Amino acid sequence: MIRPLNIAGRLVQSVADIVFPRVCAMCGCSLTRGEDMMCLHCRSSLPETRMHRMSPNSMEEKLFGTVPFERAAAYCHYDRGAPYARLIQDAKYRGRPAIMRWLARRYALGLRADGFFDGIDAVMPVPMHFLKKMKRGFNQAEWVARGVAQATGLPVIDNLRAVRGHATQTRRGSYARWENSRELYKTVRPGEIDGLHLLIVDDVVTTGATIIACAECVRQASPTVRLSALTIASARMS
Ligand SMILES: [Zn+2]
Numbered sequence: 001m002i003r004p005l006n007i008a009g010r011l012v013q014s015v016a017d018i019v020f021p022r023v024c025a026m027c028g029c030s031l032t033r034g035e036d037m038m039c040l041h042c043r044s045s046l047p048e049t050r051m052h053r054m055s056p057n058s059m060e061e062k063l064f065g066t067v068p069f070e071r072a073a074a075y076c077h078y079d080r081g082a083p084y085a086r087l088i089q090d091a092k093y094r095g096r097p098a099i100m101r102w103l104a105r106r107y108a109l110g111l112r113a114d115g116f117f118d119g120i121d122a123v124m125p126v127p128m129h130f131l132k133k134m135k136r137g138f139n140q141a142e143w144v145a146r147g148v149a150q151a152t153g154l155p156v157i158d159n160l161r162a163v164r165g166h167a168t169q170t171r172r173g174s175y176a177r178w179e180n181s182r183e184l185y186k187t188v189r190p191g192e193i194d195g196l197h198l199l200i201v202d203d204v205v206t207t208g209a210t211i212i213a214c215a216e217c218v219r220q221a222s223p224t225v226r227l228s229a230l231t232i233a234s235a236r237m238s
Pocket of ligand 1: 026027028029041
């Protein structure tokens with residue numbers, strides 16, 4: 001039986017769709033009822049890595065180094081110029097962070113079913129220097145963390161700070177990125193994270209230097225911490 005409230009709700013949605021048409025964040029086509037953020041065609045064309053089912057995977061290889069990671073995975077491959085890459089850029093540079101939250105939630109729901117979050121205690125976004133955050137208006141990694149939290153019920157820990165601003169990493173080489181990421185972060189309440197298994201999250205992983213720098217900082221402050229990592233996209237290494 002269709003209840004009157006459902007009919008009223010659909011009517012309100014239909015009117016809202018006429019006044020404020022909902023369009024796909026990737027291709028711009030009108031969304032139909034039941035679609036949210038992206039049309040079904042674009043969803044099915046996402047270049048998903050499914051790397052969480054492989055070990056070692058390419059992200060674990062990027063993060064291999066001084067700090068051990070228990071698990072690491074990225075939702076999609078990032079190829080510059082691809083429609084999906086433009087989606088990430090829209091989220092970051094054109095003030096649409098809700099896309100990040102939506103992608104993170106969608107990814108986390110899938111990962112949860114595969115046990116990826118088993119034993120993880122909290123989500124920790126890669127921090128952004130407060131001046132940069134003021135300029136951009138948001139930290140996209142925090143929106144990724146919110147999406148993961150929505151899907152898993154895990155708390156988001158705000159314990160890491162970017163202690164100095166730094167130039168964008170986009171056009172730097174691997175070594176320069178690594179140099180640039182060193183000693184960028186500090187923990188503010190080390191005791192709070194003792195013994196926890198933390199999931200460091202960010203929007204895109206390129207070389208892995210930023211996540212490694214966060215991990216080194218956290219482990220220095222609290223050696224009993226265990227770490228995993230998740231991002232929305234992972235740049236293919238040429
Ligand atoms: Zn679309």
